[in-house]
Amino acid sequence: LPLMYKMTGVWGNHEGSILLWLLVMTLFGFIFSRHKLENIDLKNIILSIQGCLCFLIGLFVIVTSNPFERIFPPKIEGSDLNPLLQDPGLAIHPPFLYLGYVGFSIVYSMAVGLLIKKKCSKDFIALMKPWIFMSWIFLTIGIGLGSWWAYYELGWGGFWFWDPVENASLMPWFVITALMHSVIVLEKRNSIYSWVIILCLLTFTISVTGTFLVRSGILNSVHTFANDPSRGLYILIFLSLMIFLALAAFFRYSKKEEYNFFLKSKETLI
Numbered sequence: 097l098p099l100m101y102k103m104t105g106v107w108g109n110h111e112g113s114i115l116l117w118l119l120v121m122t123l124f125g126f127i128f129s130r131h132k133l134e135n136i137d138l139k140n141i142i143l144s145i146q147g148c149l150c151f152l153i154g155l156f157v158i159v160t161s162n163p164f165e166r167i168f169p170p171k172i173e174g175s176d177l178n179p180l181l182q183d184p185g186l187a188i189h190p191p192f193l194y195l196g197y198v199g200f201s202i203v204y205s206m207a208v209g210l211l212i213k214k215k216c217s218k219d220f221i222a223l224m225k226p227w228i229f230m231s232w233i234f235l236t237i238g239i240g241l242g243s244w245w246a247y248y249e250l251g252w253g254g255f256w257f258w259d260p261v262e263n264a265s266l267m268p269w270f271v272i273t274a275l276m277h278s279v280i281v282l283e284k285r286n287s288i289y290s291w292v293i294i295l296c297l298l299t300f301t302i303s304v305t306g307t308f309l310v311r312s313g314i315l316n317s318v319h320t321f322a323n324d325p326s327r328g329l330y331i332l333i334f335l336s337l338m339i340f341l342a343l344a345a346f347f348r349y350s351k352k353e354e355y356n357f358f359l360k361s362k363e364t365l366i
Contacts, residue, residue: 097177104187105177110311110327111163113190117307118153120194124202124227125150133223135215142202142209145341149201152334160327185245189238196235197268197303203227204342207296211345216289218282224296225279232272239265264306271299277366288363290350297342304335 097105106112125146133139157163206224210216242262275295282292308314308331358364 097182100184100187101177101182104181107190108177108181108186109163111157111161114153114157114161115163116190116194117198118150118157120191120198121146121150121153121201124199125205128202128227135213138209138213138215138220141212142205145205145208146202149205149338152337156327156330156334160330180249183245183249185241185249189241189245191238192234192241193238193265196231196233196238197265197300197306199234200227200231200268200272200300200303203231203296204300204338207293208342208345211293211349214349214351216293216351218286221279221282221289221292225283228272228275228279228296232269232276235265235269235272239269261310264310267306268299268303271295271302274366275299281363281366285363288366290346291366293346293350297346301335301339301342304331304338308332308335 107116125143128146129139129143131139203224206227210220239262242265246262272295275292278288278292278295282288308328311327311331314328
């Protein structure tokens with residue numbers, strides 16, 4: 097195979113794609129760790145939450161999806177990448193997609209960290225803004241590339257453009273788009289803190305839900321990776337822990353707000 101498709105072969109299967117997932121999460125955690133934040137306690141708890149997420153995904157790789165398991169006896173000629181996957185669109189689509197919705201894990205960690213430390217103020221939420229916009233850009237490019245590839249490679253009059261797996265990545269996009277608008281409202285009007293935090297928690301939760309649907313065998317699609325119930329069960333447990341942590345932090349630490357929006361205001365529409 098050409099070098100590009102040898103590299104694509106890494107994430108052209110379930111095990112390798114989860115490894116890419118883990119790489120993106122650790123990359124974003126590392127980039128955030130280099131960010132100069134005056135409140136060291138807040139920075140530490142955000143990195144601790146991100147580290148826990150990385151640990152759980154790492155455990156998933158080791159226990160159910162180890163890409164380093166030896167194949168015996170080995171195939172003499174190796175195993176080619178599926179011809180449908182030998183395409184420039186697929187070579188660059190998964191990394192962009194993962195940089196979008198897996199990279200958003202750092203925003204989830206920041207939201208939970210802000211709740212625990214009771215720092216849900218305009219200044220601290222402004223820290224999230226570049227990460228939110230960056231994730232949205234990567235996710236938009238990833239979905240666009242994936243849809244374009246599915247449309248011309250698989251055909252059927254654009255049927256695969258609305259493939260369940262494409263929709264699984266589109267769901268977080270809707271929420272993160274709402275979040276982008278909400279952050280701007282928060283900056284200008286100094287309100288809807290709770291709504292911004294809820295959307296931060298919801299975006300990554302929906303991302304993991306999409307991963308569960310794609311990899312558990314529940315959905316039947318040309319795109320689905322794995323049909324192993326044990327993998328689906330692990331992701332479901334991981335998802336449940338995430339939702340429990342998010343809800344516990346939100347209901348315990350979020351401050352109560354009263355909204356007095358006009359019916360025709362932008363805030364009401366958002």
